[in-house]
Amino acid sequence: MAASTLTEVARLAGVSPATASRVLNGSARIPGKDIADRVRQAAESLGYIPNAQAQGLAKSSSGLIGLIVHDIADPYFSAIARGVQEAAREQRKMVLLASTEGAPASEKEAVAAFAARRADSIVIAGSRMSRPEDVEGNAELAAELDRYCRNGGQVAVVGHAVVGAATEEGYHVVQVPNEELAAQLASELAATREGEFVIIGGPEGLLTSDDRIRGFQQGLSAAGRPAAEVLRTSFNRSGGFDAGLAIAARIKAARPGGAAPSDDRPAPAAPPAAAPAPLCIFAVNDVMAIGAAAALRSQGLRIPRDATVAGFDDIETLRDFRPALSTVHLPLEEIGRQAARSAAGRDGDGAAPSPVTGKVTLRRSTETVA
């Protein structure tokens, strides 16, 4: 028993399918009250549900918003997804989800799939890679996106334009001031902390990570501090943990009475003899920061006493973490909402989209201990 169709409803109501369509879906003018009621009743009694595919085919517009994330279980992405979801509800559309692990090839695939479904707009939330081995993938992704835009699709990208995309019509970028905010974080940290800085970054070429690293270094240098060493690792909790382990070993080695560092470079800055001020760790996102903190703790080190830790994003689920994590607050949900809105044509609500603004939020994990 298949779902009932508009035609059946029309027949039952004794009208033409066109009329039925007009009353059940919002056409310009509503037909005569009497007939309209008859149709609505027929629809009701048949349990009529319009076939969105047929509607889409006829109107060539699907009521779908495509959302591309690296991993929906990552709180950063799920927060953005929530914003997109909300915007979708406002627009009376549904969201189509694709997880890509950040691989340009699967992003391209996802875009193609969205295009195939005639998604009205696409939101790309993950940051892109710009490594040499990704140029081909990115080019294909850009081509796919261009084609989609050329066919009338709307694209919104969070954070960064896709490398190599011809900035066509219908291509929007929600700017996230990663660099500025990271710089600000660095300068606020530098103002209160003596210790040497070290950065736990994602793989080289990951744009968001690179921006935050660059900004942080700039802030440091503006504050008259030497550039921080950068540890490259994976852009997730376990990457942070590994880096944290490495750092912990170093801290313990540098302690008065500790073994000499296995590192053959001379310990930078602080003279090895005096107990140095605690190391200041900046991880390019909160999840990595938490991983690093866990690693330090597992090695018997305390935060902020033996080292301070700061992150980026201000992930909600992590706010009860102790010591409270210093970070940069990003309005993730708002970012998602805004991306979905700008791709819907109405940027914000008539007014220009208020630019995304974050906020350095210093908490316990970077406090100086008395």
Next chain:
Amino acid sequence: MAASTLTEVARLAGVSPATASRVLNGSARIPGKDIADRVRQAAESLGYIPNAQAQGLAKSSSGLIGLIVHDIADPYFSAIARGVQEAAREQRKMVLLASTEGAPASEKEAVAAFAARRADSIVIAGSRMSRPEDVEGNAELAAELDRYCRNGGQVAVVGHAVVGAATEEGYHVVQVPNEELAAQLASELAATREGEFVIIGGPEGLLTSDDRIRGFQQGLSAAGRPAAEVLRTSFNRSGGFDAGLAIAARIKAARPGGAAPSDDRPAPAAPPAAAPAPLCIFAVNDVMAIGAAAALRSQGLRIPRDATVAGFDDIETLRDFRPALSTVHLPLEEIGRQAARSAAGRDGDGAAPSPVTGKVTLRRSTETVA
């Protein structure tokens, strides 16, 4: 410039649309190698992308999996979503997302929307309500679901059958042994802890919450302990926090030298004079447990010294929380995967779907302190 169509490809290749269709999409037999290549080339050069809506309309199957969650930003749901997403990829389908805040009315709406899009299957991940005011909403939801199934749709529900659903064909339930696991948690806790128990539960009628409460009480009683008091609050972090605050006040009041409880009931069980063993708190999910822990801490209470806390779910993002949270591990991602698979027809992979199994996981937050 609209996207190019099958017909255009066919014309370019000098064949009929039918043939083009046969080679581009998996029809029974592949046409002659020579002609096939010609078609493929034409498609390539035109950048042809099949119109999924048209395909769906013709085949009446959309390649879509509908997923209903309360809130995609909640780590419990995003973990399940990830599993569903994976299964979708295996099935070469896409997932359509709907967030409903748990309201039966919007769940019904979501099901209708999925049905309209001719989703091949629907996964409902949130637990349902069974309050008196929800009976109507649930009935409508059940009706919508039944209709969907009758039209050939497949439904998988995580945890609980929808109240009042006629268990039709195509209606699957992924059982989650909430009750048993909660009982087991209670008995393991009762074995090592002396203190009185108190439960922080969600609103009355929320099935998952109720199951866990019931199970926990059973475990307690099997261990010869009196039933725990149940504090009802909202099923999220802030609910846990509020309850935690209330409990903290009580603990402080009950302390030797503390003020008398503002509560007019006599303090249950332990004689008020002796310092009682620390209270054992069980929150029906991790997020609430974290909230409660934060509240206790904010009142100067320490865990597990002044009170112990246990949760449920074993949310990954919360694993680095200190003190490490005792909880019941649930294979959330697997649950999502299994739900999506069972709704796809192939339960598991030919074999019966291995039932979901959790595991009581005791950690620091419920340890006895020396």
Next chain:
DNA sequence: CTGTTAGCGCTTTCAG
């Protein structure tokens, strides 16, 4: 205000 007539792009019998 309502009905008729064409498609939207694809699949799928059914002939050739």
Next chain:
DNA sequence: CTGAAAGCGCTAACAG
């Protein structure tokens, strides 16, 4: 093995 023709269910010009 290939092509022609008939829809899938709905909307959108046009007429009436």
